[in-house]
Every structure is written in C-alpha cells, then in structure tokens.
Amino acid sequence: xxxxxxxxxxxxxxxxxxxxxxxxxxxxxxxxxxxxxxxxxxxxxxxxxxxxxxxxxxxxxxxxxxxxxxxxxxxxxxxxxxxxxxxxxxxxxxxxxxxxxxxxxxxxxxxxxxxxxxxxxxxxxxxxxxxx
Amino acid sequence: xxxxxxxxxxxxxxxxxxxxxxxxxxxxxxxxxxxxxxxxxxxxxxxxxxxxxxxxxxxxxxxxxxxxxxxxxxxxxxxxxxxxxxxxxxxxxxxxxxxxxxxxxxxxxxxxxxxxxxxxxxxxxxxxxxxxxxxxxxxxxxxxxxxxxxxxxxxxxxxxxxxxxxxxxxxxxxxxxxxxxxxxxxxxxxxxxxxxxxxxxxxxxxxxxxxxxxxxxxxxxxxxxxxxxxxxxxxxxxxxxxxxxxxxxxxxxxxxxxxxxxxxxxxxxxxxxxxxxxxxxxxxxxxxxxxxxxxxxxxxxxxxxxxxxxxxxxxxxxxxxxxxxxxxxxxxxxxxxxxxxxxxxxxxxxxxxxxxxxxxxxxxxxxxxxxxxxxxxxxxxxxxxxxxxxxxxxxxxxxxxxxxxxxxxxxxxxxxxxxxxxxxxxxxxxxxxxxxxxxxxxxxxxxxxxxxxxxxxxxxxxxxxxxxxxxxxxxxxxxxxxxxxxxxxxxxxxxxxxxxxxxxxxxxxxxxxxxxxxxxxxxxxxxxxxxxxxxxxxxxxxxxx
Numbered sequence: 001x002x003x004x005x006x007x008x009x010x011x012x013x014x015x016x017x018x019x020x021x022x023x024x025x026x027x028x029x030x031x032x033x034x035x036x037x038x039x040x041x042x043x044x045x046x047x048x049x050x051x052x053x054x055x056x057x058x059x060x061x062x063x064x065x066x067x068x069x070x071x072x073x074x075x076x077x078x079x080x081x082x083x084x085x086x087x088x089x090x091x092x093x094x095x096x097x098x099x100x101x102x103x104x105x106x107x108x109x110x111x112x113x114x115x116x117x118x119x120x121x122x123x124x125x126x127x128x129x130x131x132x
Numbered sequence: 133x134x135x136x137x138x139x140x141x142x143x144x145x146x147x148x149x150x151x152x153x154x155x156x157x158x159x160x161x162x163x164x165x166x167x168x169x170x171x172x173x174x175x176x177x178x179x180x181x182x183x184x185x186x187x188x189x190x191x192x193x194x195x196x197x198x199x200x201x202x203x204x205x206x207x208x209x210x211x212x213x214x215x216x217x218x219x220x221x222x223x224x225x226x227x228x229x230x231x232x233x234x235x236x237x238x239x240x241x242x243x244x245x246x247x248x249x250x251x252x253x254x255x256x257x258x259x260x261x262x263x264x265x266x267x268x269x270x271x272x273x274x275x276x277x278x279x280x281x282x283x284x285x286x287x288x289x290x291x292x293x294x295x296x297x298x299x300x301x302x303x304x305x306x307x308x309x310x311x312x313x314x315x316x317x318x319x320x321x322x323x324x325x326x327x328x329x330x331x332x333x334x335x336x337x338x339x340x341x342x343x344x345x346x347x348x349x350x351x352x353x354x355x356x357x358x359x360x361x362x363x364x365x366x367x368x369x370x371x372x373x374x375x376x377x378x379x380x381x382x383x384x385x386x387x388x389x390x391x392x393x394x395x396x397x398x399x400x401x402x403x404x405x406x407x408x409x410x411x412x413x414x415x416x417x418x419x420x421x422x423x424x425x426x427x428x429x430x431x432x433x434x435x436x437x438x439x440x441x442x443x444x445x446x447x448x449x450x451x452x453x454x455x456x457x458x459x460x461x462x463x464x465x466x467x468x469x470x471x472x473x474x475x476x477x478x479x480x481x482x483x484x485x486x487x488x489x490x491x492x493x494x495x496x497x498x499x500x501x502x503x504x505x506x507x508x509x510x511x512x513x514x515x516x517x518x519x520x521x522x523x524x525x526x527x528x529x530x531x532x533x534x535x536x537x538x539x540x541x542x543x544x545x546x547x548x549x550x551x552x553x554x555x556x557x558x559x560x561x562x563x564x565x566x567x568x569x570x571x572x573x574x575x576x577x578x579x580x581x582x583x584x585x586x587x588x589x590x591x592x593x594x595x596x597x598x599x600x601x602x603x604x605x606x607x608x609x610x611x612x613x614x615x616x617x618x619x620x621x622x623x624x625x626x627x628x629x630x631x632x633x634x635x636x637x638x639x640x641x642x643x644x645x646x647x648x649x650x651x652x653x654x655x656x657x658x659x660x661x662x663x664x665x666x667x668x669x670x671x672x673x674x675x676x677x
Contacts, residue, residue, distance in 0.1 A: 019510040020502075020510060020514075021511075022515055073511065073512075076510075089510055093503050094199060094499070096502075097498050097501075097503070098197065098198070098199050098499040103498060106498050106518065106521045106522065107460065107462075107522025108464065108497060108522065109462065110196065111195070111343075112342060112464075113194075113339070113350075116339055117342070117350065117466075118340045118342070119340040123302050123465055124300065125303065126460065126461060128458075128459040129307060129584075132310060132314070
C-alpha cells in the first residue's frame with residue numbers, strides 16, 4: 001500500500017492543521033504534508049500512520065476531523081511523543097513551511113541567487129532603524 | 133581549465149597512484165584540515181592521496197532552499213547521543229551538523245573567522261582547575277601560531293583583515309549595532325568572514341544572497357573544494373578519491389601506520405599503502421576511525437595508549453535569541469552572519485564563568501525558523517508567533533565550553549552502519565560553567581534586542597553542533613593527550629591528526645581559522661621531517677620514516 005484512503009488522508013490533514021494552524025492557509029497547503037508522505041512510497045510507514053489516524057478517530061464519539069479545536073488539541077496532547085505523532089509533526093513542520101506557495105503569507109522572500117542576491121536590492125533598506 | 137570549472141567535474145581524479153605505493157601521504161577527509169594539508173604538501177612536492185567519504189558536489193547543485201541543501205550536504209550516517217545537553221535530548225539521532233562531500237564542512241560553514249586571544253591557549257593557568265572539567269594549557273602559545281594565523285587569513289581571504297575590505301551592513305547588522313551601542317559595547321563590526329567582499333583568488337565577490345550555509349551560490353565563500361583542492365590537483369600530485377569511506381588504519385610491527393583501508397563508491401574494500409597518514413575526518417569520525425582500528429599492539433584503539441581518544445568532546449556553548457520588531461527586517465538578506473560583537477570574548481571571571489563568547493547576528497529562512505526556533509513546539513501560540521517572520525531578527529552566541537572527560541565519542545555496543553562498523557555515540561553533558569555562560573549570553577542578547585526596540589523576544593536551545601572539537605587532544609604529555617604540539621600521534625610517529633580533534637580546549641572563536649593555521653604549521657613540520665629523513669636515507673640507505 002503506497003497511499004492513504006480518503007478518510008485517513010482527511011484525518012491527517014486535520015491533524016496537520018491543528019499542529020500548525022494558520023487560518024489564512026486553506027487545506028490544500030496542509031494536504032501537501034500527506035502528498036509528501038505518499039511520495040516516499042514507504043508501505044510500512046503508510047500502515048503505521050493509517051493505524052495512528054484510526055486510533056485518533058477511535059478516541060472520541062465523532063471522527064477526529066469533525067471535533068472542535070480544543071478537543072482536537074487535547075487528543076493530540078494525549079498522543080504526544082508517540083512514533084505516529086512525531087512522524088506527522090516533523091513532516092508537517094518541514095513540508096508546510098518549505099512550500100514556496102505559503103512563503104508570501106509569511107513575508108519570507110525565499111531564494112535570491114537567481115535575482116542576484118540583495119547587494120543592490122535592499123540589503124540595508126530598513127530606514128526605520130535609527131543611526132545613533 | 134580554471135579552478136571553478138574543475139570543481140564541476142565528475143569524480144575522475146587528475147592523477148592516480150598505485151595502491152601499493154608506500155611513498156604517498158594519505159589524507160583522510162577533504163575539509164578545512166584535510167584540504168589545507170593537500171594544498172600545502174603538494175605545493176612542497178609531496179604526492180598525496182585524499183580519501184573523501186562523500187562525492188564531489190557540483191556547485192550547480194547548490195540551492196537557496198534549507199531542507200534541500202540539508203539533504204544534499206549533510207553527513208547523514210547514523211549516530212546516537214546521550215547526556216543532559218539539550219542537543220542530546222532534542223536531536224539524539226543527529227547531534228551534529230557537518231557535511232559529507234568534497235570540501236567537508238567548509239561546504240556549509242558561514243565563514244566566521246574571529247581570532248583566538250593569547251590567554252585562551254592557557255585555559256588551565258588562567259581559569260584555574262574547575263571541578264569536573266579536564267582543563268589544560270595548550271602545548272603551544274599564541275606566538276607559535278600567530279604567523280600561521282596571518283597566513284591562514286590571507287589564504288582564505290578574510291574580510292576586514294590584511295587590507296581586504298569589510299562587507300557592507302545588512303538590516304540585521306544595523307539592529308545589532310544599535311543594540312550594541314545602547315548597551316555600551318565597543319568592539320563590533322560587519323564580521324570578518326572568509327567570504328570575498330571583492331573578487332579575489334579566483335573566487336567571485338559576494339552578492340549578499342543569504343544561504344551561506346546551504347552552499348555559496350556567489351562562489352565567494354572560501355571552501356576547500358574551490359580553493360585548496362583544485363590548487364592541489366593542479367600540481368598533478370594530488371589524487372582525490374571520492375566516495376571512499378576509511379574504515380581502518382593498519383600498522384606494521386614497529387607501530388608505524390602503513391595501510392589505510394577503505395570502502396570505495398562501489399562498496400568494494402580497498403587499501404592504500406602510505407608514508408604518513410593525516411586524519412581530518414572531523415572530531416566525531418576521526419576518533420571513531422582510531423577506535424575502530426584497534427589491534428594487538430593497540431587494544432584500545434590506534435594511537436590510544438593515553439586512553440584519551442574520543443574523550444573531552446567539545447562543541448561550544450551556543451544558542452539563538454530572536455527579537456520581533458514593529459517593522460520589516462528581512463533577516464534572510466545578505467550573509468548569514470553579517471555582524472559580530474566581541475566585547476564578551478574577554479577574560480573576565482567576575483561574570484561568574486570562565487572563558488568568553490562572541491555574539492553575532494544570523495539568519496534562518498522560514499523553513500528552519502519554524503523547525504528550530506523551538507524544536508518540537510506545535511500549537512496555535514507557536515504557529516502564530518511564526519507569522520511575524522519578516523519582522524524577526526536572529527542572533528546567536530558561541531563561547532568556550534569546558535572539556536569533560538566523560539563527554540566523549542565512543543563506539544556503539546550494538547548499532548552498526550552501512551559498512552558493518554559500530555556507529556559513533558556521543559555523550560554530552562553540560563558543565564556548570566557552560567550553563568552559567570549560556571545564561572549570561574542569552575541575557576545579554578535579550579537585553580540587546582530589547583534595547584534595539586524588540587517587542588517580543590524568544591530564546592532557543594542549542595541546535596546540532598557544527599563545531600566539534602577535542603577528541604584527540606594535543607598535549608606534551610603522552611599520558612594526557614593523543615597528539616604532540618605538531619598534531620603528531622605520541623604512539624604512532626607517522627600518524628597526524630589534522631582537524632579540530634587536536635584542540636586542547638575549545639576557545640571562544642569559531643574553529644575553522646585555527647584548524648587551517650594548525651594545518652599550515654603541521655604541513656611545514658611534515659615537509660621538514662621528510663627532508664630530514666631524506667638526508668638520513670642518503671647517509672644510511674635506510675628510510676627513517
């Protein structure tokens with residue numbers, strides 16, 4: 001198995017959003033996390049994460065993705081430190097913030113080598129910093 | 133063919149030596165120490181074989197992307213860590229951040245070249261014996277190293293020194309400078325770095341791209357892959373064998389190193405006979421290689437009659453402090469270490485700790501900022517705090533940590549690497565002096581960013597260590613150190629340690645400049661030894677070494 005079933009994918013996307021919530025980002029940016037895991041084509045890992053998502057679902061009356069925010073946070077706190085949690089958290093923090101599509105929302109300018117760097121492009125343009 | 137073009141070439145060497153040629157000097161590792169040795173020895177007419185575990189990395193592979201560069205450049209082999217250091221806790225499988233590739237960790241170093249101060253060579257005399265610390269004076273003085281130091285600076289093209297101009301200020305430097313002035317500091321500037329502010333020595337001028345630690349796309353940063361190694365290869369006396377992981381050094385009945393055993397890129401076990409061996413694999417792999425080279429004559433590891441191989445592992449007291457300002461800072465613009473304050477590097481025990489530290493402004497892109505500002509953090513408060521990225525300025529401190537005998541690199545009892553060898557395991561406890569220094573340094577940086585007008589301040593624990601030192605320490609006394617004042621093994625007369633492993637104490641400065649200076653001095657010594665041996669040979673028809 002090299003992909004997640006739809007429900008598991010939805011659960012993982014909801015988990016990624018709860019780990020690093022940014023209300024201005026839509027779900028497609030969190031879905032990148034799931035896509036990257038699937039791209040690694042590691043059947044053992046897919047199985048482990050599917051199992052973890054299932055356990056997260058079973059921890060409440062309604063599926064994880066449908067729970068209110070505070071409930072989701074509490075359920076994630078309860079599994080902090082597990083292999084499942086660590087994998088999803090580490091993958092999310094890496095993939096979410098290294099996606100160029102989110103950078104403008106954070107004011108991160110990304111690569112500059114192809115633009116000739118900042119030597120003549122605002123290296124020292126913060127006029128608000130006083131000279132004393 | 134010019135030198136930069138040469139670095140774009142494949143793994144094909146420019147000259148080949150026979151594996152049973154016992155006249156060559158074998159250099160293990162091609163970073164600051166190994167690359168410098170290759171350049172200096174070939175310049176003097178010596179034939180060398182450099183064994184580098186990693187590949188040649190094409191400069192066109194460099195990217196302004198932190199994680200892609202991490203994957204490309206990092207030494208990823210398995211490691212393990214224990215101890216009370218936050219790094220052992222947070223990054224047990226990756227306690228160090230060094231590189232695997234031609235150029236070693238000069239691929240990702242930020243280029244900082246602070247100078248060592250004379251008192252730092254005499255840590256024990258100046259600081260006194262500290263409980264739990266294995267302090268010692270170096271067997272050399274500042275005066276011994278000074279001429280080599282200047283040569284190293286000129287060779288590497290350090291900005292702001294020896295007639296080379298300083299780099300221009302970036303935004304974060306201006307914040308550093310403002311805070312420094314308001315706190316009354318006096319000794320600060322845009323940071324002497326081995327990065328060309330103007331074209332020099334076949335390298336370009338810096339475009340202030342940022343991403344120095346991801347591989348310099350300007351071609352301005354000194355690294356052995358663009359300076360020492362192509363120069364050595366151009367002599368026709370340097371065979372650089374890439375993707376060759378050295379696994380053992382074998383010796384003869386007299387205890388001389390005679391053969392270096394390695395696994396080549398095809399996974400085939402090979403060996404190279406040698407006249408001398410210079411080991412420069414960084415302070416984790418260097419002692420690991422010696423420990424893996426145990427024999428009947430050296431049951432505790434090659435060159436380890438002192439029992440000091442792997443011990444006294446040092447990595448500097450480090451940490452980052454971040455300030456959020458009201459207006460954009462764009463810390464990503466320009467050199468990643470665009471400024472330095474040296475006032476706290478002084479000798480002043482009144483601060484409550486021995487040793488000193490330097491402060492610098494630094495830069496992380498959003499990916500590393502999110503991953504490393506607070507390792508392991510998650511949740512709404514943390515993610516919200518990341519949203520101010522463009523208004524954040526980052527600073528770090530780097531100071532002298534204490535050598536502790538139980539802080540050590542040893543062989544893992546059960547875990548094996550891809551070659552079937554025990555993986556290195558690091559034990560890292562913080563000394564009380566390290567903790568006091570960290571508290572002081574963090575406090576001063578907090579005060580600095582607040583003085584400069586920050587509205588919010590964050591501090592982060594140390595990240596995986598790039599300054600790995602001390603695991604084959606230098607001492608005049610063969611029972612207390614692994615190498616003598618030339619970096620020569622006390623036990624194995626034709627074995628030299630040519631990297632930061634030989635540091636007796638850590639000192640405050642970033643170590644590369646001193647590693648290069650020590651290598652220049654060691655290469656000069658080896659050449660003089662060889663000439664002496666030649667005279668001896670013509671007299672006795674018998675080679676002394």
